[in-house]
Every structure is written in structure tokens, then in C-alpha cells.
Amino acid sequence: xxxxxxxxxxxxxxxxxxxxxxxxxxxxxxxxxxxxxxxxxxxxxxxxxxxxxxxxxxxxxxxxxxxxxxxxxxxxxxxxxxxxxxxxxxxxxxxxxxxxxxxxxxxxxxxxxxxxxxxxxxxxxxxxxxxxxxxxxxxxxxxxxxxxxxxxxxxxxxxxxxxxxxxxxxxxxxxxxxxxxxxxxxxxxxxxxxxxxxxxxxxxxxxxxxxxxxxxxxxxxxxxxxxxxxxxxxxxxxxxxxxxxxxxxxxxxxxxxxxxxxxxxxxxxxxxxxxxxxxxxxxxxxxxxxxxxxxxxxxxxxxxxxxxxxxxxxxxxxxxxxxxxxxxxxxxxxxxxxxxxxxxxxxxxxxxxxxxxxx
Ligand code: SF4
Ligand code: SF4
Numbered sequence: 001x002x003x004x005x006x007x008x009x010x011x012x013x014x015x016x017x018x019x020x021x022x023x024x025x026x027x028x029x030x031x032x033x034x035x036x037x038x039x040x041x042x043x044x045x046x047x048x049x050x051x052x053x054x055x056x057x058x059x060x061x062x063x064x065x066x067x068x069x070x071x072x073x074x075x076x077x078x079x080x081x082x083x084x085x086x087x088x089x090x091x092x093x094x095x096x097x098x099x100x101x102x103x104x105x106x107x108x109x110x111x112x113x114x115x116x117x118x119x120x121x122x123x124x125x126x127x128x129x130x131x132x133x134x135x136x137x138x139x140x141x142x143x144x145x146x147x148x149x150x151x152x153x154x155x156x157x158x159x160x161x162x163x164x165x166x167x168x169x170x171x172x173x174x175x176x177x178x179x180x181x182x183x184x185x186x187x188x189x190x191x192x193x194x195x196x197x198x199x200x201x202x203x204x205x206x207x208x209x210x211x212x213x214x215x216x217x218x219x220x221x222x223x224x225x226x227x228x229x230x231x232x233x234x235x236x237x238x239x240x241x242x243x244x245x246x247x248x249x250x251x252x253x254x255x256x257x258x259x260x261x262x263x264x265x266x267x268x269x270x271x272x273x274x275x276x277x278x279x280x281x282x283x284x285x286x287x288x289x290x291x292x293x294x295x296x297x298x299x300x301x302x303x304x305x306x307x308x309x310x311x312x313x314x315x316x317x318x319x320x321x322x323x324x325x326x327x328x329x330x331x332x333x334x335x336x337x338x339x340x341x342x343x344x345x346x347x348x349x350x351x352x353x354x355x356x357x358x359x
Contacts, residue, residue, distance in 0.1 A: 021082040021094050023052050039159055040115035041101060053095040055104055057113040058124045058149075058156055061089040062132070062142050070111060078104040087178075088124045088166075090117055114157050120164055122155035122303065127169035128176040135248070136241040137171035138258040139188035139287045145169050147291045148299050155303065162310035162319070165303065166267070173240045181266040183316035184302055185278045186295065188287070190239035191257040193218075194250035198229040205247035213246045260285045260295055264302060264328075265317030276317045281332075283339035298334070305332050 020028070027046035034044040037053070044052045059067075071091055075083040078100040083093045091113075095101055105115050117123045125148065128134065130141030148167075155161060168182035172190065179185035201207070207228050211219045218236035222229050230250075232243075243250045262285070266278030281302070285294045302316070309331065310319035320328045329336045 023050055023096055036119050039157055040118055042118060053098060053101055055093040055095055055101060055115060056117050057091045057108045057115050058117055059089050059091055060146060061127065074104060074107055088126045090124050116157040120159040120161040122152055122165045125149060125167040125169055126177045128171045130171045134171060136174060136244055137188060138190045139171050139260055140289060141169050141171045143289055144292045144295055147296050151296050151300055152303060161307055163313050163315050165316060179263060180277050181268045181275065182278060183267060184299060185263040185266060187261050187263065189259060189261050190241060190252050192252065192254045193232045193234045193237040193239060194243055194252040196230055196232065197249040198224045200249035201229050201247065202227055205249050210243055210247045213242045215242060219243060259287045262298055265320050267315050267317055273318055280340055282334055283337060301332050
């Protein structure tokens with residue numbers, strides 16, 4: 001074994017092989033097929049006839065330790081302790097005894113966790129940190145997601161949509177959630193430039209680092225009362241928050257002007273049509289806690305208009321491509337504005353044409 005392989009480190013992701021349930025280890029790369037046997041339950045069959053059932057429950061993502069203990073106890077009781085958390089905040093229980101499926105679902109439901117999210121459903125929303133954890137956020141994340149899923153709960157459980165809908169929420173343009181490639185994506189946006197605190201900045205930030213952090217060169221050095229600070233060219237700034245990430249003396253949160261934009265039509269899958277980025281549907285909705293009614297209404301409108309008009313198997317983007325964007329705006333009632341036009345000439349003159357800036 002090489003020196004490098006012998007090295008012990010806690011850096012990076014642990015080897016997932018160590019944590020696979022025995023039946024998955026045994027059948028690794030040798031699964032024959034899988035099928036949905038009921039909403040939220042998949043049957044996986046190995047080449048040798050082994051059967052594994054995965055039972056998917058939605059979670060709100062932010063979980064108390066008490067909740068996690070409850071999940072662990074259920075896993076001990078029904079599936080030898082084996083479960084996993086998916087990237088979309090579902091919990092999947094790996095059940096090998098078919099008789100355990102119904103009691104497990106019953107207990108999950110009694111704890112308030114729905115089972116579903118497979119096939120033609122609205123999957124659990126992948127989302128970011130929001131006000132609770134991230135300094136750059138233009139909106140809360142979990143609160144908006146909770147308000148949306150409370151309204152669209154039935155679509156998680158019942159596979160009644162033309163195809164699956166994958167949703168994502170990011171609380172700033174850094175887009176930690178996978179919003180660029182989701183059927184419906186909500187992005188919280190700042191709309192005002194950072195405010196420079198000339199006093200603080202020289203004590204807590206490195207000026208060259210702050211200047212270098214801006215992807216569109218909008219930050220310039222400046223001297224105030226003989227001391228170094230910076231100024232922001234407001235015509236260039238597109239409110240990304242990168243500078244605030246490296247320098248706490250440049251906050252850009254703004255309760256009145258921050259809000260939410262909605263994008264539609266992205267997908268990762270290359271089934272039928274190639275993968276696609278999502279495109280702007282609504283440029284701005286107010287940040288209206290605690291239930292964000294404008295955002296909930298808009299998402300519900302998209303889901304229900306899609307449900308009514310799409311053909312079986314058609315993802316949101318494929319449906320819009322078929323009917324055309326003018327019809328999409330027509331039947332959803334969303335206003336088409338100047339912000340929907342990708343103005344390349346403006347982008348060129350303001351340097352806003354890098355990957356940093358193109359949604
Ligand atoms: Fe923070 Fe932005 Fe990521 Fe939200 S999307 S967690 S605000 S960096
Ligand atoms: Fe530059 Fe973004 Fe800061 Fe604006 S918010 S000054 S674009 S880094």
C-alpha cells in the first residue's frame with residue numbers, strides 16, 4: 001500500500017461503501033430491475049432474486065435531534081437500522097421484509113411524515129439555509145418551502161401529475177440549491193448594492209481581497225479622511241453578495257427591496273429531451289413572511305396549469321417548449337416584462353456575461 005493510501009485523515013467524504021446495507025453490498029451492480037409498488041415505495045429486484053423495498057418519507061430538512069432519534073428507532077424496528085437521507089431531504093428506509101412496509105408507513109404518517117415523492121409527484125423541495133444560517137440570504141428558505149409544501153402536500157403523496165416535478169429553492173444568487181436545473185425554481189434576490197461601512201471595513205476586511213471578490217469589477221479602492229476604504233459602482237453591481245461573503249462591512253440585505261424570483265423548465269435528466277437550464281417566469285415577488293402567500297400562489301398556479309395542459313410524461317420545460325412561451329404567460333396570467341429579455345448588448349457593456357451572471 002502506498003504512503004498516501006495509508007494516510008489517516010478526516011478530510012473529505014467518508015467511503016460510502018462502509019455504510020451500505022448488506023443487501024445493497026451483495027447486489028452492488030447486479031440489480032435486475034426496479035418498480036413502484038405503491039406511492040412512495042420502490043421494489044428493487046436483484047439478478048439472484050433478492051428483494052429490497054425503499055420507503056420514501058418527506059422531511060422538512062431542518063430536523064431536531066429528537067426527530068432524528070425517532071427515525072433511527074423506526075429504522076431499528078423495521079429495517080435493521082438502515083436508512084439514508086436523499087439530496088432532496090427525503091428519508092429512505094431500506095426494508096427487506098415486505099410485511100414491515102405498512103406498519104412503517106403507518107408510524108411515519110402518525111408522526112406527521114408523508115410517504116411519497118416518487119414517480120409523477122411533486123418531490124420534496126431541495127433548499128438552502130435561509131435566514132437561520134446564511135449571512136448572504138435575501139429571504140428565508142425553510143419557511144417558504146414549508147408554506148409551499150403545506151399547500152401542495154397532496155401532490156407529494158399522490159402521483160397525479162403528467163410527470164415528476166422537481167423543485168428547488170435558493171436564498172441568494174449563489175444558488176446552493178440546484179435551482180438552475182429544476183422544473184420549478186425559486187431564487188431569492190437582492191436588488192440594491194451593498195452599503196460600505198467605511199469605519200469597519202479597514203479594521204475587519206482585506207481591501208484587495210474585497211476588490212478581487214467582485215465578479216464584475218464593480219468595487220474600487222477609495223480614500224476617506226486619509227484612510228483606505230472602497231466604493232461600489234452601482235451601475236455594474238448586480239447584487240450577488242460575493243463581496244459580503246468576504247467582508248462583513250458590506251451588508252446588502254434590504255427588507256424592502258429583497259424578494260423572490262421564479263424560474264421554470266430546468267431538468268437534469270436526458271430522457272426524451274436534453275438537460276435544460278430553467279428560465280425566468282416571474283422576476284420579483286415580495287418577501288412576505290411568515291407564509292409568503294404571493295410565492296405560494298405563483299407556484300400553485302404553475303403546478304396546476306402544467307397538470308391541466310401537459311401530456312403524459314412531459315416535464316415542465318418540455319410542456320412549455322411545446323406550447324410556446326407566449327402561451328405559457330397567457331395561461332398562467334404572469335406578466336411578461338422587460339426583465340424577461342436576455343439583453344446581450346447590455347450584458348456586454350456591463351461585463352455581465354460570465355457564468356457568474358447568466359441564470
Ligand atoms: Fe447562503 Fe446564498 Fe447559499 Fe442561501 S443560496 S445558503 S444565501 S450562499
Ligand atoms: Fe460586486 Fe456582487 Fe458586491 Fe455587487 S454585490 S459589488 S456585484 S461582489
